[in-house]
Amino acid sequence: MTPPTVSSSSRSIRVRLAGDAADRSYTVVIGSGVLGGLGAAIHSRPTDSVNASRAIIVADSAVLVSHAAAAEASLQAAGIDTQTLTVLAGESAKSVTEAARLWSELAHLAADRHTHIVAVGGGVVGDLTGFVAATFARGLPFWQVPTTLMAQVDSAVGGKTGINLDAGKNLVGAFWQPLGVVADVNTLATLPEREFKSGLAEVVKYGMILDAQFFGWLETNAHSVMARDPAAILYVVERSVALKADVVERDEHERSGLRAVLNYGHTFAHAFETTAGYGVLLHGEAVAIGMACAARLAMELGHIGADIVARQDRLLESLGLPLRAPCLRHTPAEKLLAVMARDKKAVAGRLNFVLPERLGHVGLVGGIDPSLVCRVLMQSLLSDCPA
Amino acid sequence: MTPPTVSSSSRSIRVRLAGDAADRSYTVVIGSGVLGGLGAAIHSRPTDSVNASRAIIVADSAVLVSHAAAAEASLQAAGIDTQTLTVLAGESAKSVTEAARLWSELAHLAADRHTHIVAVGGGVVGDLTGFVAATFARGLPFWQVPTTLMAQVDSAVGGKTGINLDAGKNLVGAFWQPLGVVADVNTLATLPEREFKSGLAEVVKYGMILDAQFFGWLETNAHSVMARDPAAILYVVERSVALKADVVERDEHERSGLRAVLNYGHTFAHAFETTAGYGVLLHGEAVAIGMACAARLAMELGHIGADIVARQDRLLESLGLPLRAPCLRHTPAEKLLAVMARDKKAVAGRLNFVLPERLGHVGLVGGIDPSLVCRVLMQSLLSDCPA
Known part of the structure; x- marks a missing residue:
């Protein structure tokens, strides 16, 4: 396994979380080309002493195929078995229906508590996927790979996840911190x-x-x-x-x-x-x-x-x-x-x-x-x- | 407000939880007639310095009307504004559909982070209501009032909440500890x-x-x-x-x-x-x-x-x-x-x-x-x- 290529223009910001589990603290890596380091980052974070060997990517259908593919390639290069699910882009995907579909998909893929869930896309996919990760099997390890400016500057950091009800936005959700955030600013070049x-x-x-x-x-x-x-x-x-x-x-x-x-x-x-x-x-x-x-x-x-x-x-x-x-x-x-x-x-x-x-x-x-x-x-x- | 009547044959068992919030520890009160003390117990547990003034009871339709009514009366005697929702009895109520219905009900009742959610009934209503409480508005204060032996000895204690998928039991859920558990053994006298x-x-x-x-x-x-x-x-x-x-x-x-x-x-x-x-x-x-x-x-x-x-x-x-x-x-x-x-x-x-x-x-x-x-x-x- 080759070491990840991390651009010299990258920055790491640590989110230091208090509590019983000091290891809930995590790093937000920001920079040009940092997506290539995703797999190594996941590989370096075991859960309950089990090294990451399996990940499920949930990608926004609006995400350029190249971003999802780059995430997959990075995971595979780190020896992590990877499958990819897709959700429709847009706020309407933050629904009970879509959460229920993803829960079923995870069950059929036999996701377990050592399966890392990786959201690749904008705020919608991050919020929805985070909620699904927080609640499937009472919580799976979760990563954010924001590819929009909104997600990179805001929604991917801080652990708020959720879905909408007809009665209001984000009315259902959980606080569920990611194990890490990889924000590759190159993905913003092609953002509408x-x-x-x-x-x-x-x-x-x-x-x-x-x-x-x-x-x-x-x-x-x-x-x-x-x-x-x-x-x-x-x-x-x-x-x-x-x-x-x-x-x-x-x-x-x-x-x-x-x-x-x-x-x-x-x-x-x-x-x-x-x-x-x-x-x-x-x-x-x-x-x-x-x-x-x-x-x-x-x-x-x-x-x-x-x-x-x-x-x-x-x-x-x-x-x-x-x-x-x-x-x-x-x-x-x-x-x-x-x-x-x-x-x-x-x-x-x-x-x-x-x-x-x-x-x-x-x-x-x-x-x-x-x-x-x-x-x-x-x-x-x-x-x-x-x- | 009169002090609650607590039977002399009651026991209190403390669940001491570690972590950033030592106040997550809680008491399980077990005894004959302890249901009468529910309102006072809730009143004595402010959330973020706000005293409990409002509660929503979620009761199993199989629960004797008298148990739900006793819980209501105790809350009202403690000056807590109370509304009651009902769920159908039986394992099939632990579904995405029923969770979605309760989320909508809570939205329409304008439940907020200081609204205490009180599950009255067996393990099904406790697991379902706990999951809904854990996820509505990213978490509401929650109480367990188990009225079956299964719920009193097991499911009401420990913070496991969840619903079932077609693919498996409790596949979706959250760890969400109650603020307290009131297990009145009198409710077991009429249990089928x-x-x-x-x-x-x-x-x-x-x-x-x-x-x-x-x-x-x-x-x-x-x-x-x-x-x-x-x-x-x-x-x-x-x-x-x-x-x-x-x-x-x-x-x-x-x-x-x-x-x-x-x-x-x-x-x-x-x-x-x-x-x-x-x-x-x-x-x-x-x-x-x-x-x-x-x-x-x-x-x-x-x-x-x-x-x-x-x-x-x-x-x-x-x-x-x-x-x-x-x-x-x-x-x-x-x-x-x-x-x-x-x-x-x-x-x-x-x-x-x-x-x-x-x-x-x-x-x-x-x-x-x-x-x-x-x-x-x-x-x-x-x-x-x-x-």
Whole structure:
């Protein structure tokens, strides 16, 4: 077995998890060409003293065949027996039906607790596959190989897995950390433009919630980022993962309220996605509109000035992201409010929002007057507010 | 609010769990009339500093209305807002379909991370409800109120939750510990005879795997147990829970192999249940037949003598439990072997069995010749073995 080729421009970020099992900590490898090292990485992580000898790849059908094939080749080169399952691309795959199909497939392939499950693709396949891995045989070893910007900067790190119900996004899921994440930025070169921009919404989010300096860097370098300059992209992914890892380490299970900051814009976004129908808005598009709403709500409450709202608007626009959701213009705001009340951060149906307090800092705000939320939604959706 | 009435004949057994959250440890309260203390117990366990103010009971439709009503009354007396959902009794309720229905119900009831989910009933409702609680909103606080002997001595303690697939029992699930277990032995007085005997199979198991003295006590006191003498029943539940808690504390997630001892007889049993069709054999009946097979397998391998097999047979028979499965007499043994290969303890399709080494002690044995397993199955099922 030859050693893996790891590019000199790769970075490793460690996610250090507390708890009874210190070995739940894991590494996110980010770089150009790092996919070739996947098999060696898996081989080096035995489970309960059993070396990895078998893996099942679950690949998004939208993933370039070359990415799934590269993952397979790397596993096989490391002597790991590999089979591949495919799921349809798109948010609608995060369903009970698709989870049930994968559970059956794993049963028929006789997957056991030493079979490593490897998600190759975007956030949808990662979330769905992670949930299936978390729950089959009460938990299989799991790896993330994100091939979209959204997955590399956000969804593949941190252990949140889940599927959607008709009633709301991610309502069913588990915290299930991967044994490792391999984020090969080369896979982003061929990502469709709309998908690429969608991922940038989460990048802007990290600047807004945690790092004013990074926000400033994005303002200055928006052009290089949009041109997918390799150095700029590597920095964007690396900085985003480092910021997220720091939050996840301190509040893995969303207990202290700290991890909730990552949901900036998401209470609005989930309601937009649920109401528009899964897949109409890309997740990042909904997050961009949600952040525009959240910033306006913070301004109405006197937490931030109009200058911060304007800077966020400008950065989102310069990255090709929407601020409004005209596709929802005929949706009554009360319907969106009802979906928001089912949000996982809600307590007894009362809305809690993550709102900016200054650039690079947010707080959890409860007890907000629904009519104010309604007014903000009305502006955003260009729809009428019910009396 | 009046303090709960706790019978003087109650026992508390603590399940001490290691890990980042020491507060995952919990108490199993066992006794006559302890159901009245449920509300106070839940009220005294805040989640993330939020006091319990809301609970959703999931009750088995076979549970006497009086048990579910008593649980409701106790919660309401403690000032906890309560709603009740019902699931059909029987193994077939442990399905993806029923889990999906409960997830939707919870969404429509706007359950949030401070809504306590309380399973009232037997092992089926506990396993199903626990899985739904583990996965809705990535985990809700969960309580077990077992009302069958099987659930009180076994399934309600230890955090294993799950549902069945067509391909096998409990293939999908999660480790999700309850915040507490309230086992009121009064509920056993009205338990149908076949259900009662089914639970005794797990009780015999505890003696066989961990406690020769308890096994001897059961031999001596089989008549009092079958007559449901209150003191005998209290001791049976208490001793079984104490033995199980000790194992769960030392290997919560079935990693070291220690917890696998609890699966004595279960590799065979799961195959019988899966093949006969869920619900044809009660779980305990399948476990009794499975233990009869496992003991014979151990004898064939020279691990134990015929005397141990005979003592186990006699005790099972004196407790009204079966040793053979004539309902499966036309099932080819190879079909059962194929189901066993998908067992969660299997590694790469190779069978591992928990087998007795002496009374009160078992070990995990791998690499057993399938033709030997086949011969044991043939005796047990009274069927022909394929060449």
